[in-house]
Amino acid sequence: MIEFRLTSMTAGLAVGVSVAVAAACAAGAYIYSHHHFESLIATARETALSQGELIRTALEHQMMENDRSLISRMIEGFGKQAGVDNVLLLDRSGRVQYSSRPESVGSRMAISSPTCQSCHGQPREKRSSSRVLETREGALLRTVIPIRNREACHRCHEARHSINGVLIVDVDAGSIRTAMNRDISWMLAGTGLLALVLTGTIGGVVRLVVIGRLKRFETTARLIAAGDFERRVPAAGFDTIDWLAREFNSMADSLGNLVSEVRQQGERLETVINSIDDGIVVLDAERKVIAANEAFLQRTGRYRSAVLGVSCLNSTAGMCNTTDCPALSCLQSGARQVRIHERRTVRGEVAWEEVHASPIRGASGSVQYVVEVWRDISARRAAEAQLAESHRLASLGFLAAGFSHELNTPLATTLACVEGILRDAQPARRDTAGWDRVSESAAIARDQLLRCRGVTQNFLRLSSGKGSPGNMVDVEPALAAVARLVEPTARAQGVTVTVEPVEVNVRVRVNEAGLQHVLLNLLLNAIQASSRGSGISISVEDGDPVAIRVTDSGCGIPPEIKEKLFEPFCSSREGGTGLGLFLSLNFIRRWGGDIKVQGRPEGGSVFEVLLPSVTGTLPEVAPS
Numbered sequence: 001m002i003e004f005r006l007t008s009m010t011a012g013l014a015v016g017v018s019v020a021v022a023a024a025c026a027a028g029a030y031i032y033s034h035h036h037f038e039s040l041i042a043t044a045r046e047t048a049l050s051q052g053e054l055i056r057t058a059l060e061h062q063m064m065e066n067d068r069s070l071i072s073r074m075i076e077g078f079g080k081q082a083g084v085d086n087v088l089l090l091d092r093s094g095r096v097q098y099s100s101r102p103e104s105v106g107s108r109m110a111i112s113s114p115t116c117q118s119c120h121g122q123p124r125e126k127r128s129s130s131r132v133l134e135t136r137e138g139a140l141l142r143t144v145i146p147i148r149n150r151e152a153c154h155r156c157h158e159a160r161h162s163i164n165g166v167l168i169v170d171v172d173a174g175s176i177r178t179a180m181n182r183d184i185s186w187m188l189a190g191t192g193l194l195a196l197v198l199t200g201t202i203g204g205v206v207r208l209v210v211i212g213r214l215k216r217f218e219t220t221a222r223l224i225a226a227g228d229f230e231r232r233v234p235a236a237g238f239d240t241i242d243w244l245a246r247e248f249n250s251m252a253d254s255l256g257n258l259v260s261e262v263r264q265q266g267e268r269l270e271t272v273i274n275s276i277d278d279g280i281v282v283l284d285a286e287r288k289v290i291a292a293n294e295a296f297l298q299r300t301g302r303y304r305s306a307v308l309g310v311s312c313l314n315s316t317a318g319m320c321n322t323t324d325c326p327a328l329s330c331l332q333s334g335a336r337q338v339r340i341h342e343r344r345t346v347r348g349e350v351a352w353e354e355v356h357a358s359p360i361r362g363a364s365g366s367v368q369y370v371v372e373v374w375r376d377i378s379a380r381r382a383a384e385a386q387l388a389e390s391h392r393l394a395s396l397g398f399l400a401a402g403f404s405h406e407l408n409t410p411l412a413t414t415l416a417c418v419e420g421i422l423r424d425a426q427p428a429r430r431d432t433a434g435w436d437r438v439s440e441s442a443a444i445a446r447d448q449l450l451r452c453r454g455v456t457q458n459f460l461r462l463s464s465g466k467g468s469p470g471n472m473v474d475v476e477p478a479l480a481a482v483a484r485l486v487e488p489t490a491r492a493q494g495v496t497v498t499v500e501p502v503e504v505n506v507r508v509r510v511n512e513a514g515l516q517h518v519l520l521n522l523l524l525n526a527i528q529a530s531s532r533g534s535g536i537s538i539s540v541e542d543g544d545p546v547a548i549r550v551t552d553s554g555c556g557i558p559p560e561i562k563e564k565l566f567e568p569f570c571s572s573r574e575g576g577t578g579l580g581l582f583l584s585l586n587f588i589r590r591w592g593g594d595i596k597v598q599g600r601p602e603g604g605s606v607f608e609v610l611l612p613s614v615t616g617t618l619p620e621v622a623p624s
Contacts, residue, residue, distance in 0.1 A: 018195075018199050021195045021198050021199050021202075022195060025191040025192070025194070025195045028191065029184065029187060029188055029191055032184075032187060033180065033184045033187075036180055036183060036184070040179065040180055041132060041141065041173070044083075044141050044171055044173070045130040045141060045143065047171075048130060048141060048143040048169050048171045049129065049130065049143055049145075051078070051081070051084070051169060052143050052145040052167060052169045053145065055074070055075070055087065055145075055167060055169065056145050056147060056167050058074055071089075071098060072098055075087050075088075075089060075098045075099065075100055076100050078100065078169075079100020080100065083171055083172055083175060084100075084169065084170070084171055084172075085140060085170040085171060085172045086099065086100050086101055086104075086168075086169075086170040087099065087100045087167075087168070087169055087170070088100075088104065088167070088168040088170075089147075089165060089166075089167055089168075090109060090165055090167075090168065091164070091165045092161060092163060092164060092165055093108070094108050094109045094110060094111065095107070095108050096108070096109065097165070129143060129144055129145065130143045130144075132173050138172070138173070138174040139172075139173035139174050139177060140171065140172065140173055141170070141171040141172075141173045142168060142169070142170050142171075143168070143169045143170075143171070144166055144167075144168055145166070145167040145168075145169070146163050146165075146166055146167075147163065147164045147165045147166065147167060148162065148163060148164070149161050149162055149163060149164045210241070213241050216234065216245075217233055217244075217245070217248060220232065220233045220248070220252075224252055224255070229255070229256035229259060230256075231252075232249045232252060233245040233248050233249055235249065270293075273293040274293050274294040274295070276293060276295060277295055277376070278295060278374060278375045278376075279292075279295040279298075279299050279353075279372075279373070279374030279375075280292065280293045280295070280296055280371065280372070280373055280374075281293075281296045281312070281372045281374070282360075282369055282370070282371050282372075283312055283327050283369065283370045283371075283372065284368070284369055285331060285367070285368060285369075286311070287311055287312045287313065287325075287327055287328065287331075287370075288309055288310065288311050288312070289307050289308055289309065289310055289311075289312055290308065290369070291308075292304065292307055292308070295374075296374060299343070299345075299353075299374060301346035312327065324339060326338070326339040326355050326356075326357035326372065327357050327370045327372055329357070330357040330358070330359050330367065331359070331367050331370060334359055334361075334367050335359070336356065336357065336358050336359070337355075337356075337357040338354065338355070338356055338357075339354075339355045339357075340352060340353070340354050340355070340377070340590075341353050341355055350378075351376055351378045352376070352377050352381050353374050353375065353376060353377065354374075354375045354377045355372055355373070355374055355375075356372065356373045356375070357370050357371070357372050358371045358372075384583065384586060387582075387583060421442060471509065471510065471511060472507055472508075472509060472614065473507065473508055473509070473510050473512045473515060474505060474506070474507055475502065475506040475507065475508060475540050475546065475548065476499075476502045476506065476540070478512060478515055478519070479499050479519065479538050479540070479548070480499060481516060482516050482519045482520050482523060483497050483499050483523075483538065485516075485520060486520065486523045486524065486527065489524070489527055490523075490527050490536070493527050493528075493530070493532065494532030494533060495527050495530045495532070495533075495534055495535065495536060496534075496535040496536070497523065497527075497536045497537075497538070498535060498536070498538070499537075499538045500537055500538065500539040500540070502540045502542075503542075504542055506540055506542045506546055506613075507613075507614050508546050508591075508611045508612070508613065508614065509591070509612070509614055510591045510611060511587075511591075514587045515587075517584075517587070518584040518587050518588060518609065519538075519548070519550070519609070521580040521581065521583075521584050522550045522584065522607050522609070523536065523538075523550060524580075525580065525581075525607075526550055526552035526554065526605075526607075529552060529554030529555050529556075529604075529605070530552050530553065530554040531554065531555075534552070534553045534554065535553065536550065536551065536552045536553075537551045538550055538551075539551070542613075543613065544612065544613040545593060545610040545611055545612050545613060546610070546611045546612075546613050547608055547609070547610055548608070548609040548611070549607070549608050549609075550606070550607045550609075551600070551604065551605075551606045552604045552605060553600070553602070553603055553604035554603070554604050555603075555604075556599050556600075556603060556604060556605055557597065557599060557605055562597070562599075565581055565597060566581050566585045566595070581595070588609060588610075588611070591611060591612070592611075592612045593609065593610045593611040593612060594610045595607065595608065595609055595610070596608045596610065
């Protein structure tokens with residue numbers, strides 16, 4: 001059973017069929033009415049002509065007998081016939097001699113009148129003996145019959161005239177129109193009934209043959225959209241709808257294959273993503289989780305249903321630093337972001353994650369989604385710490401020779417002073433001058449011992465590498481301490497190290513031992529790259545960021561080395577470990593800074609350490 005439902009297609013078909021049938025019926029009614037009216041008028045015209053000829057013949061006969069009273073009675077009698085409105089007999093001048101309406105006798109009908117001009121205004125070849133006239137009394141069918149001047153009439157009428165008068169018979173055309181309207185009303189009623197029957201029949205046929213079959217397409221499409229990709233439209237015939245059904249089924253087959261392939265691709269992609277050890281999560285513009293792999297879910301310690309659709313602030317609580325969120329920075333800037341976060345595992349252990357946030361842009365160019373990749377770098381950080389310790393020990397070993405020389409000089413001086421004191425302290429030489437020499441030697445020995453203690457303390461502080469993260473450090477004393485440490489090595493290489501004075505007290509928030517380690521690496525590299533007699537300068541430029549520059553006039557950096565200068569195990573010096581700059585860059589970036597290098601036109605290089613000022617905006621500092 002076909003369910004009736006008014007749709008735009010059904011309404012359109014109904015209106016279209018109704019309009020077409022109504023237009024066809026209206027056109028037929030108009031043609032029929034026009035033809036019927038013309039037929040009635042033609043019949044009335046023939047009747048009027050016949051009556052007029054009969055009247056003319058009778059009048060001519062009576063005129064021959066010159067019986068004018070009989071003529072008047074005849075015209076009056078003819079005027080009383082059914083359908084006849086008036087009968088007039090006019091002479092040659094247009095004066096009414098006889099009329100079925102006595103009041104019009106004696107009046108004149110001028111050729112210039114509208115009723116006469118309706119005929120006389122036409123060319124002679126287009127004039128007819130009958131014409132329908134519209135008057136104030138209604139429509140009239142006027143038939144004009146001329147009375148010829150025959151030989152028998154010459155006794156009363158001059159022979160030079162061809163017409164003695166005109167007989168006019170007016171038939172009421174209103175009755176004809178009334179009859180026509182009655183017939184048209186019946187015809188319209190029948191046509192309307194026929195139109196309703198025809199419209200209903202066509203609607204039923206269209207509903208059964210077209211709409212009912214097209215509804216199968218709708219049902220099949222709805223089932224396919226609901227997931228039933230095996231459903232098809234029956235197509236057993238060879239008409240247009242069956243051809244359309246076969247094409248629809250072919251499209252459904254292609255769609256089913258594509259959906260199956262997409263599902264397989266999705267399953268393979270999900271398998272690949274879930275097999276990755278790195279955590280992968282996709283966030284929308286409101287930082288809600290819309291997709292995540294198993295590695296990320298393991299980091300959160302929650303089920304997928306508890307994470308999807310939830311803000312990352314709730315689903316990843318304790319995993320990242322909310323004040324420096326890479327996803328938020330990516331959404332705001334539209335650029336790729338990298339952050340290092342400390343998180344607590346589900347077992348309460350400390351783990352370090354390197355988070356990469358990449359934007360996904362829409363058609364308009366705005367960032368719609370952010371993909372975060374979480375990589376556990378705890379093992380890497382431990383390895384970096386071991387590398388840093390190894391490099392620190394290697395640097396200390398390199399400094400050992402200079403440190404020994406630095407200590408030997410004051411110790412030899414102290415030994416000489418002590419021996420002099422022993423000699424001057426003998427009883428035989430205890431005079432005033434001797435005691436003065438003892439006092440002077442003791443003062444020198446004290447200064448040299450204090451010098452040894454200072455060198456030893458700096459060396460021990462550097463070798464321990466201990467210090468709290470994020471300390472407020474004065475830059476100038478740190479530079480002076482590092483310069484004292486490298487002074488023996490620089491003197492041995494014949495290189496001068498100069499610390500340019502700092503005009504203001506510049507402070508940064510760093511690990512002091514780590515900063516000294518970074519500057520020590522840069523100075524040792526500069527000393528090793530410099531020739532004897534050259535100089536190295538250390539300068540500070542206050543601002544945000546604070547810039548610490550180490551400038552040398554050595555051999556410079558080859559272009560092929562400069563591109564990978566900060567990569568691990570990259571070294572242009574024979575016997576070098578290639579870890580100094582790599583570890584130094586990692587230290588500086590933990591404090592929110594960076595290291596840049598550029599060549600000098602006159603030779604040598606400039607290494608620039610950039611650190612956030614105390615007054616600037618600082619990121620969270622990771623412990624070294």
